[in-house]
Structure formats: C-alpha cells, structure tokens
Amino acid sequence: PSGSEPPSSPQVVEEGGDEEDEELSGGEDAELRTSAGRGSVLTRRGITLRVLLKDGLVEPGDGVLSIHYLGKNFVGDLLTDGKIRWVETGQIFNSPSAWATHCKRLVNPAKKSGCGWASVRYRGEKLVQYKTSWLRKYQPTADMSLASEGEEDEMGEDEEEEGKTAVPAEEKNRKxxxxxxxxxxxxxxxxxxxxxxxxxxxxxxxxxxxxxxxxxxxxxxxxxxxxxxxxxxxxxxxxxxxxxxxxxxxxxxxxxxxxxxxxxxxxxxxxxxxxxxxxxxxxxxxxxxxxxxxxxxxxxxxxxxxxxxxxxxxxxxxxxxxxxxxxxxxxxxxxxxxxxxxxxxxxxxxxxxxxxxxxxxxxxxxxxxxxxxxxxxxxxxxxxxxxxxxxxxxxxxxRAAPDLVNFSQMWSPDTSILDKIKVLTLTWWWCVSVCVVLVQVDQTQQCCWSF
Missing domain, CATH: 3.40.140.10 (Cytidine Deaminase, domain 2)
Known part of the structure; x- marks a missing residue:
C-alpha cells in the first residue's frame, strides 16, 4: 500500500550528505519546531521532509520520488517518517542528500555530493520548490535569502541532465x-x-x-x-x-x-x-x-x-x-x-x-x-x-573481404606484415607454439607458421 513502512530489517544509508544539504535528525527537528513554532524563522536546513509531511505539502507514497542523472533513472518511495526507500534495492536513506549522493556515485564514482533537494523530484517537481512553498506559506515575512541559503548554488550545480536543450539529428546519429x-x-x-x-x-x-x-x-x-x-x-x-x-x-x-x-x-x-x-x-x-x-x-x-x-x-x-x-x-x-x-x-x-x-x-x-x-x-x-x-x-x-590486409606487403624495409603479426604473438607470449592459417589477398596462397 502507498506509504507503507519499510521491512523489519532495512539497510539504512546515512552517507552522502552535503555540508549545506544535511538534514537535521528527528530529535533536532522536533525540538526546533516545538520551541520556535511557525513564528520563528527556520533556516533552510531546518526544513526537512518530515516538516513537509507534517504540514501537508507532500504525502508519503510509493514511487513518488525520482532522480534523473546522466541518463540513469532512480525511483524512491517516500515513507511516513520522512525517510526514502530506493525501490530497486529496498535500501533506506535518511535524507534526499544521502539518496542522491549514493545514486550518483553509482554512475560517477568521483561524485562528492548529491545536491539532494535540487536533484530529487517529488511527483515531477524538484523538492527545493516544495521547501520554498513552505517558507512562503508559513513564514511569508522571513528573509528568503537567509532561509534559502545555499539553494541557488544547488540549483546552479544541478541544472543538469534534464535535456532542456534539444539534441539535433546529427547528434543522435553520432554513434x-x-x-x-x-x-x-x-x-x-x-x-x-x-x-x-x-x-x-x-x-x-x-x-x-x-x-x-x-x-x-x-x-x-x-x-x-x-x-x-x-x-x-x-x-x-x-x-x-x-x-x-x-x-x-x-x-x-x-x-x-x-x-x-x-x-x-x-x-x-x-x-x-x-x-x-x-x-x-x-x-x-x-x-x-x-x-x-x-x-x-x-x-x-x-x-x-x-x-x-x-x-x-x-x-x-x-x-x-x-x-x-x-x-x-x-x-x-x-x-x-x-x-x-x-x-x-x-x-x-x-x-x-x-x-x-x-x-x-x-x-x-x-x-x-x-x-x-x-x-x-x-x-x-x-x-x-x-x-x-x-x-x-x-x-x-x-578470407574473401576486399579490405583484407595483404600480408605479403612490406610493413617496413626489412619487415613484412606477416612478420609483424608474428611479432605481435611474441609480444603477448614469452614462448608459445601457434599455428595460424592466413589467406593472402589473392586468396590462393595459404601461409602457415609455427614458432
């Protein structure tokens, strides 16, 4: 069913959070919301998936989260506790950053971070847009530049693999x-x-x-x-x-x-x-x-x-x-x-x-x-x-190909192409006995050697 809880012993992955994109733990989130309330300004790190779920901007569900990165697609379930379950493996991730970084490293192992809120989409829309909507709805007088600190960098870095620029026909045939x-x-x-x-x-x-x-x-x-x-x-x-x-x-x-x-x-x-x-x-x-x-x-x-x-x-x-x-x-x-x-x-x-x-x-x-x-x-x-x-x-x-190499031709003044091929055999072998039939361009003479 939609929004179902993960299996009894899931593998929870906590790696991969950006310094700017690391979410608060559940205890920190609850403490912040209880003490501050909506009348106090939350920094962008204080707005988590749990906050968005609690205030109804997003709902738990199967397959509602997705990442598209360099030609690869990843799908995730949003759980009722704000965690993400990767559909393909059942792994549980604590934050968008952890999931995005893990998935991107599968494609590019040199990837350092995942820019989770700018990379992960909820029902087709980037999560960062839901975060902005929360701020506008519950803290309309907040300093948006402070509350959104770091998101512009994420958006710039992750204005990415969406394929907004059409690829011309010449490009499609390049393979x-x-x-x-x-x-x-x-x-x-x-x-x-x-x-x-x-x-x-x-x-x-x-x-x-x-x-x-x-x-x-x-x-x-x-x-x-x-x-x-x-x-x-x-x-x-x-x-x-x-x-x-x-x-x-x-x-x-x-x-x-x-x-x-x-x-x-x-x-x-x-x-x-x-x-x-x-x-x-x-x-x-x-x-x-x-x-x-x-x-x-x-x-x-x-x-x-x-x-x-x-x-x-x-x-x-x-x-x-x-x-x-x-x-x-x-x-x-x-x-x-x-x-x-x-x-x-x-x-x-x-x-x-x-x-x-x-x-x-x-x-x-x-x-x-x-x-x-x-x-x-x-x-x-x-x-x-x-x-x-x-x-x-x-x-x-x-044997009968028009582009068959003429092995009797000279590769260099003192080496024929046939001799060159013998050398390649010795290049990859110290001592080996090989017998190979090579058909000359005229398709009449067969040359066999052993060494």
Whole structure:
C-alpha cells in the first residue's frame, strides 16, 4: 500500500550528505519546531521532509520520488517518517542528500555530493520548490535569502541532465562507427551541444591522467595475455575498423576488474541485420563461461590509438548502460588498438585502455574527459583452444573481404606484415607454439607458421 513502512530489517544509508544539504535528525527537528513554532524563522536546513509531511505539502507514497542523472533513472518511495526507500534495492536513506549522493556515485564514482533537494523530484517537481512553498506559506515575512541559503548554488550545480536543450539529428546519429582518418589532437574537450555541430566527430583527443584532473583511478584493472593476443590479431586482419567485447569479472571488495576473454564481432560495422545475431551469440558465450560484460575494444587501423569525440560518446554510453540494475558501481573499460600507425614505436601495436570522466552536472551534453587507465597485464600459462579457434574463425570471416590486409606487403624495409603479426604473438607470449592459417589477398596462397 502507498506509504507503507519499510521491512523489519532495512539497510539504512546515512552517507552522502552535503555540508549545506544535511538534514537535521528527528530529535533536532522536533525540538526546533516545538520551541520556535511557525513564528520563528527556520533556516533552510531546518526544513526537512518530515516538516513537509507534517504540514501537508507532500504525502508519503510509493514511487513518488525520482532522480534523473546522466541518463540513469532512480525511483524512491517516500515513507511516513520522512525517510526514502530506493525501490530497486529496498535500501533506506535518511535524507534526499544521502539518496542522491549514493545514486550518483553509482554512475560517477568521483561524485562528492548529491545536491539532494535540487536533484530529487517529488511527483515531477524538484523538492527545493516544495521547501520554498513552505517558507512562503508559513513564514511569508522571513528573509528568503537567509532561509534559502545555499539553494541557488544547488540549483546552479544541478541544472543538469534534464535535456532542456534539444539534441539535433546529427547528434543522435553520432554513434554510427566509421573508419577514423586522423584529425587534430586536443588536450581536453568540454563542448556545448551547439558547438558539437561544428566539431568533426573523428577529431582525436589526447588522454588525460587521473592525477591531472585531481582524481584517483576508481578501480584497478588486470588484463590477460590471451585477451591481448586475440584482440590485437583481430585488429591486424583488415584495413577497416573492427569492434569486439571484453568479458571478465568485477570484484566489489577489491575494486578489481579482471578482463579474461575477448569476443570479436565477426560482422561489418554497417551490417545492422547481422549485428543482433552476433551480439546474442556473444551474450551466450559470456553466460556459458560465467563471465560478465566488462568493456569493449575497437581499432584505429592506420591512426593513433587515441579516442575520437565519437569514441568518447560511445564509451560514456557504454559506462552508463553497463551500470544496469546492479546496486553498485561497475566500471566499463574501453580499449583502442592501433595496429598500422607508422607513428608507433617498433612494429608492435599501440594498445590504449581508457575511461571517460562524466561531464559536469550543469553541462550534461558536454563531452566527458577521456583518461588513461593504468592496467596490469597478466601472463596466461597457456593458449586456450577457444582463443585459437576464434583466430581461425576470424581468418575465415575475412578470407574473401576486399579490405583484407595483404600480408605479403612490406610493413617496413626489412619487415613484412606477416612478420609483424608474428611479432605481435611474441609480444603477448614469452614462448608459445601457434599455428595460424592466413589467406593472402589473392586468396590462393595459404601461409602457415609455427614458432
């Protein structure tokens, strides 16, 4: 029923109150209302959900509270004692600040506070407006600037992810992937929607370090050598951009993301009909192996392994989607592989793991900041048969492709592309015997090696 009390042993969360937005405890609230009455001015911290409930400005109910933050929606019940129960998990929060901060940290772990009264909505209207209504009704002669102290800062900081600015059609289509052909490199991108129209989505962006933006990397990452081998091999086969997914596990206790398997997408980026079938097959493979989706990779065949503006948007979308309905932060790792960029050192590919720090709340349509992720590479003890089989399937898929790499061509004056691919195998393995069939561009000569 509407306004029902929480379960007998709920998990009460008290974290996350802003200094300006922390509500008074029940005892302080009662003492303040009894001694002062409506004839005395309450500061804005004295006006709590309990006050609004007692005076009839809001009513308890199921699903009457909501938060919309960077593309994610959260729904809460308002209980009769002024506490908030998050519908998804049943957790109980003592104040709007605690709930807003908790939810926002699931999307952006670097978030310090929640601006609860400006972020939480009651039946579609921001709670801060109900607080103002209470003041106007019960203390019309009060100094509104004093009583509303700090709310303007909240509103400014949280004039956010409402999507008041219409996104043009060009923006809606920005997720379609095309081959990157280079472009100017920028240090940081914080661009409004109107500026986005003028930006080339293939513009490359230099990665920042977490320390450069006064942040700590919110998670640790370990990637197995089997993942790197299969991913790098996939990216070497074609002159077109390729995409794949990463499977692994996320340990909330150690905050460690372990990437254990790469799942190449054996489909063309423009093939909308085949894509759902391929993705469903990958989902089944993840399930069968007891793995979770933890990230994605793609190639910049002849360009630097740096994210483009389009990649930044795609990564931000993946980060938000990967949150799913789980009660907790889970990172999503993006990796860019640059196999044939002559600016690379030596013959090895450049591998760039990255993550995107969400844009400021007051500018939700800006680009996020791409940051380099520190990764530990773990040497596998053996090459699994499924990885070798996947390599063979990739060769078969690209066998007759017009953009198949001509492995007999020279990569450098003394190194063929075939020799370059051999090097990549040794890059991710100390000593391994691999036999891979590669079909030449003329589709007649098969080349097999073992080392």
């Amino acid at each position: 379609s992937k095309t081959e990157l052909h280079g472009g100017a490199m920028l240090d940081h991108i914080h661009t409004s929607v109107s500026s986005r129209i003028r930006e080339d989505p293939h513009t490359l962006v230099e990665l920042s370090a977490f320390s450069a933006i006064n942040r700590f990397q919110p998670f640790n990452v370990a990637v197995s050598s089997n993942v790197l081998l299969l991913m790098d091999f996939h990216c070497h086969l074609t002159t077109s951009e390729v995409v794949g997914y990463l499977g692994g596990r996320w340990d909330t206790t150690t905050q460690l993301l372990t990437v254990l398997r790469a799942f190449p997408c054996r489909t063309r980026l423009a093939d909308r009909e085949a894509a759902p079938v391929v993705e469903e097959e990958i989902c089944q493979n993840l399930f069968m192996r007891g793995l979770s989706l933890v990230g994605w990779y793609h190639s910049h065949p002849r360009g630097p392994a740096l994210p483009s503006l389009q990649d930044i948007d795609s990564q931000m979308d993946h980060q938000l989607r990967l949150q799913g309905s789980s009660n907790g932060f889970q990172p999503c790792l993006g990796i860019i592989c640059g196999p044939y960029y002559h600016g690379n050192q030596g013959v090895a590919s450049t591998i760039t793991p990255f993550w995107v720090v969400p844009p400021p709340e007051q500018r939700p349509n800006d680009y996020g900041i791409p940051v380099a992720v520190e990764v530990t590479y773990v040497q596998d003890n053996f090459l699994t048969t499924d990885v070798l089989n996947e390599m063979m399937l990739l060769v078969e898929f690209y």
